Amino acid sequence: MNSYVPILVLGVLAAGFAVVTVVSAALTGPKRYNRAKLDPYECGIEASPQPAGGGRFPIKYYLTAMLFIVFDIEIVFLYPWAVSFDALGVFGLVEMLLFIATVFVAYAYVWRRGGLEWD
Amino acid sequence: MSATAVAAPAVHSLWTTAAAAPIHAPKIEYAQLSPILVVLGAAVAGILVEAFVPRRARYGTQLAVTLIGLAGAFAAVVGLAATGYATTKADLAAMGSIAVDGPSLFLQGTLILVTAVGVLAIAERGLEPQSREVPHVDAFAPQAAAVPGSEDEKAAARAGWSTTEVFPLTLFALSGMLVFPAAGDLLTLFIGLEILSLPLYLMCALARRRRLLSQESAVKYFLLGAFASAFFLFGTALLYGYAGTLDLGGIAKVVTGDAAPNAALNASAHGDALLLIGGAMIVMGLLFKVGAVPFHAWTPDVYQGAPTPITGFMAAATKVAAFGALLRLLYVALPEMRWDWRPVMWGVAILTMALGAIVAVTQTDVKRMLAYSSIAHAGFLLTGVIAGNKQGVSAVLFYLAAYSFVTLGAFAVVTLVRDAGGEATHLSRWDGLGRRSPLVAVTFALFLLAFAGIPLTSGFSGKFAVFSAAAKGGAVPLVVVGVLCSAVAAFFYVRVIVRMFFAEPRADGPSVAVPSALTGTAIAVGAAATLVLGVFPQWAFDLADKASVFIR
Numbered sequence: 281m282n283s284y285v286p287i288l289v290l291g292v293l294a295a296g297f298a299v300v301t302v303v304s305a306a307l308t309g310p311k312r313y314n315r316a317k318l319d320p321y322e323c324g325i326e327a328s329p330q331p332a333g334g335g336r337f338p339i340k341y342y343l344t345a346m347l348f349i350v351f352d353i354e355i356v357f358l359y360p361w362a363v364s365f366d367a368l369g370v371f372g373l374v375e376m377l378l379f380i381a382t383v384f385v386a387y388a389y390v391w392r393r394g395g396l397e398w399d
Numbered sequence: 400m401s402a403t404a405v406a407a408p409a410v411h412s413l414w415t416t417a418a419a420a421p422i423h424a425p426k427i428e429y430a431q432l433s434p435i436l437v438v439l440g441a442a443v444a445g446i447l448v449e450a451f452v453p454r455r456a457r458y459g460t461q462l463a464v465t466l467i468g469l470a471g472a473f474a475a476v477v478g479l480a481a482t483g484y485a486t487t488k489a490d491l492a493a494m495g496s497i498a499v500d501g502p503s504l505f506l507q508g509t510l511i512l513v514t515a516v517g518v519l520a521i522a523e524r525g526l527e528p529q530s531r532e533v534p535h536v537d538a539f540a541p542q543a544a545a546v547p548g549s550e551d552e553k554a555a556a557r558a559g560w561s562t563t564e565v566f567p568l569t570l571f572a573l574s575g576m577l578v579f580p581a582a583g584d585l586l587t588l589f590i591g592l593e594i595l596s597l598p599l600y601l602m603c604a605l606a607r608r609r610r611l612l613s614q615e616s617a618v619k620y621f622l623l624g625a626f627a628s629a630f631f632l633f634g635t636a637l638l639y640g641y642a643g644t645l646d647l648g649g650i651a652k653v654v655t656g657d658a659a660p661n662a663a664l665n666a667s668a669h670g671d672a673l674l675l676i677g678g679a680m681i682v683m684g685l686l687f688k689v690g691a692v693p694f695h696a697w698t699p700d701v702y703q704g705a706p707t708p709i710t711g712f713m714a715a716a717t718k719v720a721a722f723g724a725l726l727r728l729l730y731v732a733l734p735e736m737r738w739d740w741r742p743v744m745w746g747v748a749i750l751t752m753a754l755g756a757i758v759a760v761t762q763t764d765v766k767r768m769l770a771y772s773s774i775a776h777a778g779f780l781l782t783g784v785i786a787g788n789k790q791g792v793s794a795v796l797f798y799l800a801a802y803s804f805v806t807l808g809a810f811a812v813v814t815l816v817r818d819a820g821g822e823a824t825h826l827s828r829w830d831g832l833g834r835r836s837p838l839v840a841v842t843f844a845l846f847l848l849a850f851a852g853i854p855l856t857s858g859f860s861g862k863f864a865v866f867s868a869a870a871k872g873g874a875v876p877l878v879v880v881g882v883l884c885s886a887v888a889a890f891f892y893v894r895v896i897v898r899m900f901f902a903e904p905r906a907d908g909p910s911v912a913v914p915s916a917l918t919g920t921a922i923a924v925g926a927a928a929t930l931v932l933g934v935f936p937q938w939a940f941d942l943a944d945k946a947s948v949f950i951r
Binding site for chain 2 (some may be wrong): 368372382385388391
């Protein structure tokens with residue numbers, strides 16, 4: 281049980297930090313509301329666009345986010361390989377090249393089908 | 400004070416040993432993995448086709464790439480089986496991740512054939528009403544955001560847009576399905592589960608007609624599937640905590656006490672709670688994919704909402720893959736636990752058979768009725784899994800092969816019966832179909848009789864095999880329940896046949912579209928497999944029997 285004490289302490293610290301910052305910000309911070317601050321989520325597009333007749337709505341934001349995730353995951357795999365690529369030798373190099381090639385196939389698909397054009 | 404003095408070198412050794420331990424590049428037996436690699440390669444080629452081939456030529460190129468890839472993969476499976484990997488040379492490839500043995504190769508071969516037939520139905524473009532402006536219309540939305548029937552959609556169709564991505568998506572799903580029954584460790588099993596699920600979620604949402612129903616089905620499937628995956632992964636973590644290994648064979652050795660778990664896990668290892676809860680959670684994840692009660696709730700909605708060719712592919716192939724994985728998990732990793740899992744599986748099998756058969760009686764939609772029928776069939780298959788002997792394995796293998804072709808054929812027939820609003824799936828619309836289109840009605844009746852398990856169809860051979868294996872394995876009460884549920888199920892199958900042949904045709908009834916050679920071939924192959932496996936099942940029994948030994 282002793283080995284769980286650090287995790288418990290960490291949990292208490294994290295919870296304490298969250299509570300203290302939220303409470304202190306609420307007590308000390310100035311409150312000036314405007315329209316932008318009352319919007320649901322400030323992230324480039326309206327949260328739930330309701331076009332007339334249920335028609336088309338922009339999805340470019342999601343496309344960009346998905347593309348980001350693809351390359352994010354690629355990096356997650358490249359880092360451990362880069363750390364020990366000499367130990368893995370030619371095998372590791374070839375496998376990583378294959379992996380990057382398949383990611384680039386997806387990239388080529390996105391590029392050719394217009395996923396990189398903003399408008 | 401002494402506590403810190405002990406802790407300091409222990410933490411330090413974390414880094415020193417990690418750096419000193421050499422990393423060995425894994426040894427990969429590419430030849431033994433060739434079926435999976437060929438399918439994946441064809442899928443990647445399909446993505447490149449989408450990117451670089453002109454729009455008008457994409458459909459033909461995709462169909463060719465897909466069918467050539469499937470033919471290559473099937474040749475690879477046959478080649479591996481012919482060189483003895485199914486029997487004497489069975490092996491664990493890729494450092495124990497993929498088991499190349501009889502059940503793997505049998506199910507992989509079945510899956511590839513099933514997908515080939517499914518792809519024919521998916522590729523059908525002759526059923527929707529056509530015009531000179533829009534010559535080729537398939538079952539999939541040309542532009543997902545456009546409202547069906549709107550100017551936007553018509554413009555997209557006129558421009559030749561079509562969702563040819565279904566072909567690579569089908570291949571990606573198939574590659575996951577090929578990994579699923581062959582996975583030798585729990586992590587590979589999970590990766591197979593995800594690779595087969597994600598394309599299926601997407602494909603469910605692609606229907607051209609009744610698009611909201613289709614998108615709803617995809618969301619339901621995705622959310623419930625995510626839950627099932629989480630259960631599976633949590634169970635994997637618990638089993639690792641118990642055994643200190645993810646290998647199915649390694650877990651079995653720790654269960655029997657032949658191997659000691661990882662020393663680092665001494666505090667948790669051998670905890671029976673971890674083993675029982677972990678095993679139960681993994682089985683729950685697999686039972687979800689199988690569609691067994693109480694994890695069946697998604698089945699009717701998804702089967703109804705998904706585009707019908709996709710429903711056929713999904714209903715047939717997912718069941719094959721998931722039962723393969725369930726068999727391997729229970730027979731390789733947890734055979735010593737059978738006194739714990741058998742009573743639970745008894746309950747699941749009885750509930751699944753009874754609920755599937757009884758609720759199907761009240762259904763008024765053909766696709767929902769077939770969905771509940773697939774739940775009942777999952778129950779029949781579970782009786783074979785519970786048998787716990789070699790005969791049970793071979794019976795389940797045979798049943799899967801037989802059932803999947805019947806399912807593909809039945810859903811392919813459903814795509815043909817249409818009216819102005821697309822497929823006429825309400826059962827009342829099928830009144831008197833046998834008088835208008837006797838050939839289609841007779842074919843559908845054949846598939847229904849096979850579902851019901853009437854002799855001289857493959858359904859009878861399969862049911863006979865699983866029930867006799869279960870009886871031999873000591874599960875006689877289960878067999879009695881199974882036979883009773885089959886009788887209930889036969890009622891609603893025969894009721895559809897009666898409607899088709901003896902009810903008065905409706906004046907505004909649906910018409911039967913004349914399929915192109917693609918769907919025609921799919922239905923013909925389904926019907927042929929149903930008859931051949933029903934009249935001459937022995938060679939297939941022998942094949943399944945030879946292929947029924949797992950490697951660990």
